Amino acid sequence: xxxxxxxxxxxxxxxxxxxxxxxxxxxxxxxxxxxxxxxxxxxxxxxxxxxxxxxxxxxxxxxxxxxxxxxxxxxxxxxxxxxxxxxxxxxxxxxxxxxxxxxxxxxxxxxxxxxxxxxxxxxxxxxxxxxxxxxxxxxxxxxxxxxxxxxxxxxxxxxxxxxxxxxxxxxxxxxxxxxxxxxxxxxxxxxxxxxxxxxxxxxxxxxxxxxxxxxxxxxxxxxxxxxxxxxxxxxxxxxxxxxxxxxxxxxxxxxxxxxxxxxxxxxxxxxxxxxxxxxxxxxxxxxxxxxxxxxxxxxxxxxxxxxxxxxxxxxxxxxxxxxxxxxxxxxxxxxxxxxxxxxxxxxxxxxxxxxxxxxxxxxxxxxxxxxxxxxxxxxxxxxxxxxxxxxxxxxxxxxx
Ligand SMILES: [Zn+2]
Ligand SMILES: [Zn+2]
Numbered sequence: 001x002x003x004x005x006x007x008x009x010x011x012x013x014x015x016x017x018x019x020x021x022x023x024x025x026x027x028x029x030x031x032x033x034x035x036x037x038x039x040x041x042x043x044x045x046x047x048x049x050x051x052x053x054x055x056x057x058x059x060x061x062x063x064x065x066x067x068x069x070x071x072x073x074x075x076x077x078x079x080x081x082x083x084x085x086x087x088x089x090x091x092x093x094x095x096x097x098x099x100x101x102x103x104x105x106x107x108x109x110x111x112x113x114x115x116x117x118x119x120x121x122x123x124x125x126x127x128x129x130x131x132x133x134x135x136x137x138x139x140x141x142x143x144x145x146x147x148x149x150x151x152x153x154x155x156x157x158x159x160x161x162x163x164x165x166x167x168x169x170x171x172x173x174x175x176x177x178x179x180x181x182x183x184x185x186x187x188x189x190x191x192x193x194x195x196x197x198x199x200x201x202x203x204x205x206x207x208x209x210x211x212x213x214x215x216x217x218x219x220x221x222x223x224x225x226x227x228x229x230x231x232x233x234x235x236x237x238x239x240x241x242x243x244x245x246x247x248x249x250x251x252x253x254x255x256x257x258x259x260x261x262x263x264x265x266x267x268x269x270x271x272x273x274x275x276x277x278x279x280x281x282x283x284x285x286x287x288x289x290x291x292x293x294x295x296x297x298x299x300x301x302x303x304x305x306x307x308x309x310x311x312x313x314x315x316x317x318x319x320x321x322x323x324x325x326x327x328x329x330x331x332x333x334x335x336x337x338x339x340x341x342x343x344x345x346x347x348x349x350x351x352x353x354x355x356x357x358x359x360x361x362x363x364x365x366x367x368x369x370x371x372x373x374x375x376x377x378x379x380x381x382x383x384x385x386x387x388x389x390x391x392x393x394x395x396x397x398x399x400x
Contacts, residue, residue, distance in 0.1 A: 007052075015027045021063070024061050032054070035053065041246040074212060074214050153276045155274045156275075160286065163287055163288065165289055166290040167292040170290070176253055179248050179250055181249075189236035191276055192276070193241040195233075195237070196233070196234065199234050204223035207223070257352060258300065260300075260352070263352075265286075266284055295324060299349075299359060300358065300359025301348045301359040302323070302360075304363050306363050309370070313367045317332045318331050338367035342365065343361075344361040
C-alpha cells in the first residue's frame with residue numbers, strides 16, 4: 001500500500017516555519033500570480049502547483065488550522081486546536097519522543113486509527129476497527145475539483161481582458177479585435193470528464209486504502225479518490241478528465257463613440273464554460289484608451305494648453321484652436337492672463353451614455369514672452385514700460 005506523502009506546506013510556499021501571517025499572505029499571492037491557470041493555460045504542471053500552493057495557504061493562513069498542522073504534520077477538521085495543544089504538551093507529534101509520560105497525559109483525542117509502528121499499517125493488524133473514525137480526515141487534502149466532478153452543474157468563471165484602443169477609436173468608435181483564451185466544454189465527453197469504464201485507482205493502486213504520515217505516526221484511511229472501491233472511471237482522453245479544454249478564440253467587438261479609459265464592457269456568456277451543464281461565465285473587457293500628444297482627455301472633456309502672444313493676450317483677439325473636430329475659433333478676451341482657462345462649450349467628446357450630450361474643450365492660455373532681437377522692439381517695450389509703471393508684485397508685498 002503506497003503511503004501518501006507528508007506535505008511540507010512551508011516548503012511549498014517557500015517560507016520559514018516562523019513566518020508571520022503577513023509573510024504567508026505575501027508568499028501565497030506572489031506564487032498564485034505566477035501559477036494561476038489563467039496565466040498558464042494548458043499547463044498541467046502549473047495547475048498542480050497552483051492547487052498545492054492554494055492548499056498550503058488554506059491551512060497556514062488559518063491560525064487554528066496551522067496550529068494543528070504544526071503539531072501533527074497534517075491537517076484535519078476533526079482535530080480541534082485545544083487538542084493539538086494538549087497533544088503538544090503530551091509529547092505527540094513530529095519529532096517528539098513518545099515517552100511513557102507523554103502517552104499517559106492522555107490528550108482528549110481518539111488515537112484509535114493511529115499505528116505507531118514503523119511498519120506499513122496493513123501488516124499491523126489489530127487496529128483495523130478504529131480506522132473508520134478517520135475515514136474523511138484527508139478528504140480535503142485531495143483535489144477539490146475531482147470531488148466536484150461527481151456533483152451537479154457548476155457555473156463557469158468570468159474572464160477579464162484589457163483592450164488597448166487608440167485615442168481616436170475611443171472617441172469616434174470603431175471595431176476592436178483581440179484573441180481570448182477560454183475554457184470550452186470538451187466535445188468528446190460533453191463535460192463529464194469520463195468515457196465510461198473503469199481503471200485501477202492511481203491514488204491507492206487498487207487497494208482502496210492509503211496511508212498517511214502524521215509525524216512519526218502512520219495510519220490508514222479509505223482512499224478518498226475512489227471512495228475505497230480501488231477503481232476510478234476512465235478519464236476522457238481529450239480533456240484528461242477535466243471536462244473542459246482551453247481554446248484560443250478571435251473576438252471582434254464594437255467600441256462605442258465616447259468610450260472612456262477604464263470602462264468595462266460585459267459580454268454575457270463569453271467567459272469560461274460551466275461544468276455539467278452549468279451556465280458559462282461572462283467576459284469583461286476593460287478599455288485602455290491611448291493618449292494624444294496635444295489633446296488630454298478627462299471623461300468627456302478635452303484639455304489643451306495653447307500658447308498666445310503678449311499682444312493677443314493683452315489686446316484680445318480671435319485665434320484658431322485645434323479641437324477633436326478640426327479648427328475652431330476662440331475669442332481671447334483683452335487682458336487674459338497666462339494660466340487662465342477658457343471653456344469651449346460642447347467641443348469635447350460625444351457622450352457614450354447620454355444621447356446628444358458632449359463634453360467641453362478647456363483651453364489653458366500660456367502667454368509666450370517674445371524674444372527681443374531688434375533695436376526697434378526694444379525701444380517700444382521700454383516705452384511701454386514707462387507708460388505702465390504699475391508693479392505687478394504690489395499685492396504680494398502688501399501681504400508679507
Ligand atoms: Zn483509490
Ligand atoms: Zn473530455
